[in-house]
Amino acid sequence: MTRKRHQRHPLASVGLHLALALAAVVAVFPPLWLLVTSFKPTNDSFTTSLFSHPTLANYTHVLADTPFLTWFKNSVIIVGLTTVLGVFLSATTGYAVSRFRFPGMRPLMWLLLITQMFPVAVLIVPLYNLMATLGLLNQPAGLVITYLTIAVPFCAWMMKGFFDTIPVEIDEAGRVDGLNPFGTFWRLVLPLARPGLAVTGFYTFVTAWAEVAYASAFMTGEDNLTLAGGLQTFVNQYTNDWGSMTAAAVIIAVPAALVFAFAQRHLVAGLTAGTTKG
Amino acid sequence: MVAPVVLVIGVIIGFPLVRGVFLSLTDANEANVQRDIGVNHIPATYKFTGLDNYTAILTDDVFWNRLGWTVLWTVACVSLTFLLGLTLATMLNRTLRGRTFYRLALILPWAIPAFISVFTWQMLYNEKSGLLNKLLAGGGIDAIPWLNDPTWAKLSVIAVNVWLGVPFMLVTLLGGLQSIPGELYEAAEMDGANAWQRFRNITMPGLRAVSSTVILLSTIWTFNMFPVIFLLTRGGPGDATEILVTYAYRLSFVNSPRNFSECAAWGVLILVLLSAVAVVYRRALRKQGEVW
Numbered sequence: 001m002t003r004k005r006h007q008r009h010p011l012a013s014v015g016l017h018l019a020l021a022l023a024a025v026v027a028v029f030p031p032l033w034l035l036v037t038s039f040k041p042t043n044d045s046f047t048t049s050l051f052s053h054p055t056l057a058n059y060t061h062v063l064a065d066t067p068f069l070t071w072f073k074n075s076v077i078i079v080g081l082t083t084v085l086g087v088f089l090s091a092t093t094g095y096a097v098s099r100f101r102f103p104g105m106r107p108l109m110w111l112l113l114i115t116q117m118f119p120v121a122v123l124i125v126p127l128y129n130l131m132a133t134l135g136l137l138n139q140p141a142g143l144v145i146t147y148l149t150i151a152v153p154f155c156a157w158m159m160k161g162f163f164d165t166i167p168v169e170i171d172e173a174g175r176v177d178g179l180n181p182f183g184t185f186w187r188l189v190l191p192l193a194r195p196g197l198a199v200t201g202f203y204t205f206v207t208a209w210a211e212v213a214y215a216s217a218f219m220t221g222e223d224n225l226t227l228a229g230g231l232q233t234f235v236n237q238y239t240n241d242w243g244s245m246t247a248a249a250v251i252i253a254v255p256a257a258l259v260f261a262f263a264q265r266h267l268v269a270g271l272t273a274g275t276t277k278g
Numbered sequence: 279m280v281a282p283v284v285l286v287i288g289v290i291i292g293f294p295l296v297r298g299v300f301l302s303l304t305d306a307n308e309a310n311v312q313r314d315i316g317v318n319h320i321p322a323t324y325k326f327t328g329l330d331n332y333t334a335i336l337t338d339d340v341f342w343n344r345l346g347w348t349v350l351w352t353v354a355c356v357s358l359t360f361l362l363g364l365t366l367a368t369m370l371n372r373t374l375r376g377r378t379f380y381r382l383a384l385i386l387p388w389a390i391p392a393f394i395s396v397f398t399w400q401m402l403y404n405e406k407s408g409l410l411n412k413l414l415a416g417g418g419i420d421a422i423p424w425l426n427d428p429t430w431a432k433l434s435v436i437a438v439n440v441w442l443g444v445p446f447m448l449v450t451l452l453g454g455l456q457s458i459p460g461e462l463y464e465a466a467e468m469d470g471a472n473a474w475q476r477f478r479n480i481t482m483p484g485l486r487a488v489s490s491t492v493i494l495l496s497t498i499w500t501f502n503m504f505p506v507i508f509l510l511t512r513g514g515p516g517d518a519t520e521i522l523v524t525y526a527y528r529l530s531f532v533n534s535p536r537n538f539s540e541c542a543a544w545g546v547l548i549l550v551l552l553s554a555v556a557v558v559y560r561r562a563l564r565k566q567g568e569v570w
Contacts, residue, residue: 008372013374016369016372016374017374017376019369020366020369020370020374020380020384021380023362023366023380023384024379024380024383024384026441027383027384027385027386027387027441027444027445028383028386030387030395030398030399030402030441031386031387031390031395031398033398033401033402033409034394034398034401037401089286089287093287096284104284108284108287111287111291111292112287114549114553115291118295118502118545118549119501119502119522119523119526119545119548119549119552120502120504120523120526120527120545123294123295123298123545124527124530124531124541124545125298125301125530125538125541125542125545126293126294126295126297126298126301126542127294128530128538129297129301129311129538130293130294130297133312145290148290149290149291149294152287152290153287153291156287206391209391210391210392210393210394210505212393212504212505212508212509213504213505213508213527216531217527217531228391228393231393231394231397232509242401245397245401246401249394249397249398252391252394253390253391253394256389256390256391257389257390260388260389261389264385264389264449
């Protein structure tokens with residue numbers, strides 16, 4: 001904050017605010033429009049008026065007359081399990097890679113990084129066949145395993161960055177006090193890596209909550225769909241139920257936005273720690 | 279403690295990867311893989327065919343056409359996202375009133391699951407009654423077939439992807455900007471450097487580590503961006519917006535009969551392409567003295 005920058009020309013200030021306001025409108029408008037549309041009667045979905053006849057009909061319809069709650073439950077189970085297991089696996093992996101030297105460590109690090117480049121197409125067929133063989137198609141467990149393959153590598157990479165910033169002396173102190181390696185990890189190191197855990201949890205949650213390709217391929221039958229798959233049934237070549245679609249979309253977006261709001265403070269630190277200190 | 283971790287990672291990533299590469303060397307499809315119909319167990323009858331899938335793909339125009347559009351899509355999306363993200367981050371890094379408000383508003387698209395945003399855009403793009411065309415009609419302009427004309431569809435999917443990607447760029451670049459010490463700018467001002475010189479000689483080098491990482495990540499993510507194209511246009515009209523990933527998905531999950539081996543071969547090719555990009559990019563960075 002230099003003196004000079006306080007003396008910005010008033011016109012420059014106006015320009016700055018105008019540009020930022022315009023960008024903010026572009027960013028906020030689509031979600032806002034979704035929210036507004038969800039309160040309109042179904043026949044008025046495409047009217048340009050803001051609140052013609054606000055109604056909750058779309059919400060009650062979605063909750064009471066469609067399998068939306070079943071899909072929601074499926075998603076919550078799958079995403080919850082994925083997040084818990086994902087955070088645990090990536091924390092232990094990240095810790096192992098950060099602290100121990102063992103044969104095959106470099107290839108493992110490479111594998112973790114390269115997984116970021118795996119297109120859906122490489123893994124989806126073998127996973128599909130594998131799930132079919134194990135009888136896990138249409139089972140929540142199938143999707144949980146699949147989502148772990150997407151989320152864990154990147155998260156483990158991020159967690160390694162976090163653990164690298166925690167001094168090794170802490171581990172040594174723990175060992176001197178008679179804790180075993182897992183005890184050291186669990187009781188001393190993990191609490192210090194809490195921001196990293198928040199980012200990992202957030203990333204895993206969002207990845208699983210918003211995943212479309214695997215969910216559409218692995219889950220069939222109305223009762224087994226997750227939210228991503230279910231939402232597609234409202235608007236497709238056969239039906240055009242924009243009212244239900246918008247209401248359902250709002251309900252799906254809210255938990256994600258809440259988790260995001262909780263984790264966003266740590267996001268930058270997490271992403272940069274994991275990706276630049278490799 | 280290491281062993282179980284390595285084991286789990288190896289199983290959930292290594293196994294499907296190896297199996298994917300193996301499948302790409304066979305002629306597996308829906309009709310000849312192992313399956314159970316009722317109580318009958320039908321064993322797999324597909325054969326090893328070596329590199330046949332790869333020669334078939336590489337000698338076919340479809341692959342090269344899709345690759346051309348995928349590269350265009352990636353370059354357009356990443357460069358636009360980066361430029362917009364950098365511009366907005368620089369603006370937000372000034373002292374100004376309402377900074378927190380602008381920041382929260384600008385990262386909102388990140389907080390909403392991508393498939394929800396894509397559905398919303400689909401609604402806005404709707405040719406007959408979508409909001410965009412209604413606004414144009416209000417200005418006396420003819421409706422634009424946003425998703426039904428090859429060129430407009432391409433522009434539309436790029437616009438949506440840029441809209442989705444800017445928040446990530448903005449947040450990471452803002453983090454990078456804030457880590458550049460303010461004294462550098464003060465010293466430069468004392469020496470009479472103008473705004474552009476300060477940007478070129480302090481901001482750009484200061485951001486290099488962060489920006490090289492986010493550019494690589496966002497290149498990889500955009501190259502493989504499935505939901506935007508799959509949900510917005512289904513690759514259409516025709517196959518105008520089909521990128522490599524959505525095309526490969528179509529081979530084994532939309533088309534019938536499902537062609538598992540060809541899909542796997544496309545996947546391996548995509549992986550090879552991306553790895554090559556990453557290696558070249560890393561090497562270029564290392565030449566400039568980056569430790570990354």
